[in-house]
Amino acid sequence: MDVKSLCLGVLALGDASGYEIKKQLEEGPLAYFYRAGFGSIYPALNKLSEEGLVTYTEMPQEGRPGKKVYSITEQGRAAFRKALRKKPGPDKIRSESMFMLFFAEFLEPERRRDVYEEYLSRFHSIIECMETVDLSEEMPGRRFAHELGLALYRSIADFMEANRDIILDGDPKAAVAAE
Amino acid sequence: MDVKSLCLGVLALGDASGYEIKKQLEEGPLAYFYRAGFGSIYPALNKLSEEGLVTYTEMPQEGRPGKKVYSITEQGRAAFRKALRKKPGPDKIRSESMFMLFFAEFLEPERRRDVYEEYLSRFHSIIECMETVDLSEEMPGRRFAHELGLALYRSIADFMEANRDIILDGDPKAAVAAE
DNA sequence: GCGTCCATGTAAATGGTTACATGATTAT
DNA sequence: ATAATCATGTAACCATTTACATGGACGC
CATH class of the missing domain: 1.10.10.10 (Winged helix-like DNA-binding domain superfamily/Winged helix DNA-binding domain)
Incomplete structure (x- = not known):
């Protein structure tokens, strides 16, 4: 392909x-x-x-x-x-942001937070953009792809909103905010 | 990267x-x-x-x-x-299965169903496999990646379970099942 | 004056996949 | 018997990215 x-x-x-x-x-x-x-x-x-x-x-x-x-x-x-x-091969994904977050322990807390928030905000932008388009007139395949994409990005954004603590623990700013 | x-x-x-x-x-x-x-x-x-x-x-x-x-x-x-x-670049994804489903209209109904169900079952296998591993002892970065991955795959599987009708409409077997 | 959109293309470099080559062990 | 697991590597091929080259229109 x-x-x-x-x-x-x-x-x-x-x-x-x-x-x-x-x-x-x-x-x-x-x-x-x-x-x-x-x-x-x-x-x-x-x-x-x-x-x-x-x-x-x-x-x-x-x-x-x-x-x-x-x-x-x-x-x-x-x-x-x-x-x-032809038989479809497995999905190929390569995410540098996730790679970095996987190795969060090697990043300084501030940098870690930056990567996290920037990645999350990218998803927010995409979701916002996707929500404005109307595909009700489109062919099913395209509608399916659009809706699956939207569901997918929402679940990532929701997860990241709700689970900052997993990775951003020990972030000085988070500590201040928690006071 | x-x-x-x-x-x-x-x-x-x-x-x-x-x-x-x-x-x-x-x-x-x-x-x-x-x-x-x-x-x-x-x-x-x-x-x-x-x-x-x-x-x-x-x-x-x-x-x-x-x-x-x-x-x-x-x-x-x-x-x-x-x-x-270094600043992480955008995610790179390439999914042959999604490519095919996007062009669902060009596939015969039976082939369409096969691609759909095989893709969905791959996610089920991955989820099943992921649910068995215990990462509570792991470093936060790895736990985060694992849990985000799980959330992600679940949302895809759930979406596909719930929205077969978008793409598989007109499938003769579905019509038979609906009788 | 600067950036962006429109519009096409090439060449070099990078990077990755696929197929091949080898070979013992263990499980079905 | 056959396949899978362990274990390394090379060479040919394929595909993609990046940087370059060109250039007018339009908005700010």
Whole structure:
């Protein structure tokens, strides 16, 4: 499941440029379990185009660099369906913040608190952002991903709100606040 | 945050061989937000050893290949502390199962159900496994990671148990069951 | 004047997975 | 017999990140 399949998937939902694919990835529900940068999207689109899985139309714009709008071909759809038939591998997660909190004992109390609060506030921002979008009109798959993501992030935020004591014990500021 | 830092972290908690590091990664709470295979661990340990961040003692065993038990050096500890001072990047997640469920409309109903149930049952297995371990004696960071992981997996499993209808609508078997 | 959004791309470097190679022991 | 556990490692391949390069429009 590489960036190529990802592009194919996004294009199966509608035509888009590389730039727009990235935006959908950052803003849509896909964001919660996949990400990719320009450095991987543009080469992926070029390869897909060489393989005949997508086509594109150059659209010159006034005062803008011309954009390339990609469309998936019938072969592309077949390739995408084939990719979806493969057995999904295990989830791959890599969280530097959690890595640091795991080794909390090696961090000074202040630094520990900073990492904790910054991580938590990131979840709050994401949740806030997710709550504003209306997906009732969307396809079930996208709604499912969005709602699962929301449930997931809420449970992390709730857990972190309620369990600061596990890790932030011995924090001088916490001690002061408790007086 | 690469495999080198990961090895350094594990070794900061106690001496271990490459094989044991991998086991800790699979079994311990670190598993929920980091993973690595032999192909990355062994080269990482060799590099760390070249850089003087770890040392090792070869321990020949009867009827077994000799194991190399690695220890972190003072320089290694310093390097690890330095790595922990860097600003943590955003979480990286890649879930092929969620990718497929996102594009549920492109899957036949039966295949959709299989992916769903297999994904859900993986979470059930993990939760079951996590519930049996006792971490009350462990350091706070590890307890935190374990408990957050458990809360997280439970919320995913609960959500999926309760929201099959979002995606599995139109599944012929569900229709039969509903009669 | 500065930052951000739009818009594309390349090249080098990094990093990781997969497959292979070896081999004894223990449990089913 | 067969698979799993213990135990290490290399080489080829694959994918991704990062940094660079370009450039106009628009808001503050």
